[in-house]
Amino acid sequence: MGAKSPGNLPSWVQTVHAMAAEPACHVRAICWTCDGHKDIDLQALAAKVDENYSLIDRRSPCRFTDGCEGWVRFMYLFGVYRHLESYERREIWAARDAGRNTDQRAIGQTRSTAC
Numbered sequence: 678m679g680a681k682s683p684g685n686l687p688s689w690v691q692t693v694h695a696m697a698a699e700p701a702c703h704v705r706a707i708c709w710t711c712d713g714h715k716d717i718d719l720q721a722l723a724a725k726v727d728e729n730y731s732l733i734d735r736r737s738p739c740r741f742t743d744g745c746e747g748w749v750r751f752m753y754l755f756g757v758y759r760h761l762e763s764y765e766r767r768e769i770w771a772a773r774d775a776g777r778n779t780d781q782r783a784i785g786q787t788r789s790t791a792c
């Protein structure tokens with residue numbers, strides 16, 4: 678059963694410990710709703726979690742801005758920032774968020790037709 682690791686991500690991002698061992702690796706937590714972000718201290722995080730702990734396919738409620746209902750997602754820097762998530766998980770989140778986004782879009786449409 679070797680199919681557990683997301684195939685679209687390099688081996689050195691699979692766990693926090695692997696990323697901490699890679700001097701060039703930088704990870705950032707980003708909220709796409711309010712644009713809040715912070716760089717993750719991989720050394721400090723690795724000291725707190727077990728060696729199998731992974732940031733892949735994780736997200737957490739935004740705490741950057743009071744009242745923000747967005748999700749914080751993790752990205753790793755490899756030339757540009759790339760998502761720490763599998764294609765499969767991205768589709769699940771997109772489907773799960775679709776209801777909320779549809780509401781926002783409906784409000785936008787009401788506003789634009791009122792102009």
Ligand SMILES: [Zn+2]
Binds near residue numbers: 747748
């Ligand atoms: Zn936010």
